[in-house]
Amino acid sequence: MNKITIFVRMLTTFTEENYIKAIFKLEELNHKAAISTNDIAVSLAMKPASVTDMIKRLSDKKIITYKKYHGVLLTKKGKEIALDIIRKHRLWEVFLVKKLNFKWDEVHDIAEQLEHINSKELVNKLDDFLGNPKFDPHGDAIPDKDGKMRYQQSFSLSTVTNKQKVIFSGVLNHETKFLQYLTTLELNLGSVIEIESFNDYDHSYKVKINKKNQEFISEQVASSILVYSANGKS
Amino acid sequence: MNKITIFVRMLTTFTEENYIKAIFKLEELNHKAAISTNDIAVSLAMKPASVTDMIKRLSDKKIITYKKYHGVLLTKKGKEIALDIIRKHRLWEVFLVKKLNFKWDEVHDIAEQLEHINSKELVNKLDDFLGNPKFDPHGDAIPDKDGKMRYQQSFSLSTVTNKQKVIFSGVLNHETKFLQYLTTLELNLGSVIEIESFNDYDHSYKVKINKKNQEFISEQVASSILVYSANGKS
């Protein structure tokens, strides 16, 4: 009746990793208070009761801190896991677009699967193969092997109201439909957006893209477009 | 109390796919009779009772035919799924070796994960990116998108007893240790093996590899080495 206890590195399951990533993204948005059960449930399309169950498990594994009725926060270990998953997701997206010729609106779901492949050597060799890219096809920063990533000094187009030139550097909405719409505007990462006029009434823009096509951009669309100033400063 | 029944394409789980692949490989070896519960259990390091459970599920899904106490066989659908998994496994192995510079003895476990990534477009684009390779880094044929693969007309080195030149074209043992040993012999796919003498007593060989190094090959090793005749015929 003797039991031998062996301490095995506790791996995270596919499911746990999805919770960890969701909590990380909610913390990025909130970056103040703890994340609520409900917010996690909404973001994963799960019922709150299921979330309560899982956060207990993650808390036992020291991946989050959890105070009943008061939400959760990732521990250092939890953040490391999250950044590793995000690193893999974004590197695979670069691979799919740059090497396999997928379009930027086609890669997210495949990367959702690939981000769970477990191999340190694989992700690092993939990183090298791709030339250690700093941004993914949607302009999101890619964490390096130590989890470091430089957040871009960009802002939403919807915060700009004066005539000026800005550079398109990222999106806040990753839906296929939205990305495809931007493609029809010939808007790609790095494109120059010249604001020709701002409509005070509906907050829409008339812009010229890459000195070529003149387009109309609604407030709704502008709010999901990230840009930085075209004047070297920043 | 009305129920709406929606017919959803029934996807195979990770676990089911591993059973399907195991059964396929056992059928390749046996290619006569049905595959026994026990053989599946051994090949997956699982208990027979668990296998019985799973083969009931696979039978319900029409992936295998199952007669209680008399083993299983893959249906057409089952074989298609198996070939698709094997296609993915071997294409990913090519990717890992050719593009990411992994060694041929390092790729199997990573490919075991990647083979379950679910995306028709991904596997076909990967195939194109790799130049539609016909063989993986271990000399195994890669099924095309219709599941067709040309079996090689090769034979085990241990069936050759006369002096002759043969070409190394594959392995029957995929263990890291074995593959590493072949590497120390400077034996790579395509290497020329000149049989200089065959020892009738212990069935070992003295050979010259690539017209360079003279090596000793035991019967045990020879039995896992696949070759074809270097004289154009075949």
Added chain:
DNA sequence: ACAAATTTTTAGATTAGTCTAAATAAATAG
């Protein structure tokens, strides 16, 4: 052809991950 050995299945239990419905705690609004 029958007894013994082997293989396979069944029965019952466990864990991860999910759900619904009910209970309870926290937040909000008068």
Added chain:
DNA sequence: CTATTTATTTAGACTAATCTAAAAATTTGT
């Protein structure tokens, strides 16, 4: 500050995938 509303947790149930132990079927050896 209390009542109502909202959020969270608990309780109980289900499925997939696994196990052990026991029962049943098949195979083997004499």
